Amino acid sequence: VAYRCSFRVTEAAYCIERAMDIMAQKLGMDPAEFRMKNLIRREQFPYTSATGWEYDSGDYHTAMTKAMEAVEYKKLRAEQKAKQEAFKRGETREVMGIGVAFFTEIVGAGPSRACDILGIAMFDSAEIRIHPTGTGICRLGTKSQGQGHETTYAQ
Secondary structure, eight states, rough: OOOSSSTTTTHHHHHHHHHHHHHHHTTOHHHHHHHHHHHHOOGOOOOOOOSSSEOOOOOHHHHHHHHHHHHHHHHHHHHHHHHHHHHHHTOSSOOOOOOOOOOOOSSSSSOOOEEEEEEEEEEEEEEEEEESSSSSEEEOOOOOOOSSSHHHHHO
């Protein structure tokens, strides 16, 4: 899926995630473990961030745990360690990196009076009508930034 974003959100997310990696390294913690420790817990919702944004719901720990299980994260770390040791012994020139990131993006933020970024109000909306005949009409209002909304919605 093609992904593009405006307002430099992806760059900001990269900076935050890189800072998380550096902090985990300085604390001698696994990057995934460090993120898990700092995720908003399910019982904290609704959660208001330091900048005033309200997160209505989520179960980030379960999402992260399922993702780690799906890729067999512990096995990947063991494989990475074995390759690093073989590299240090001069047995291989192959190394292995593992990236971890966790990012929540604002979508469907609500009325533009509540979500106006740089004077470009966000207005995502949807209206779906199902008729007694079984046919339906879907009206969508989104700001496309190259994601291919027209194709996705048509499909």
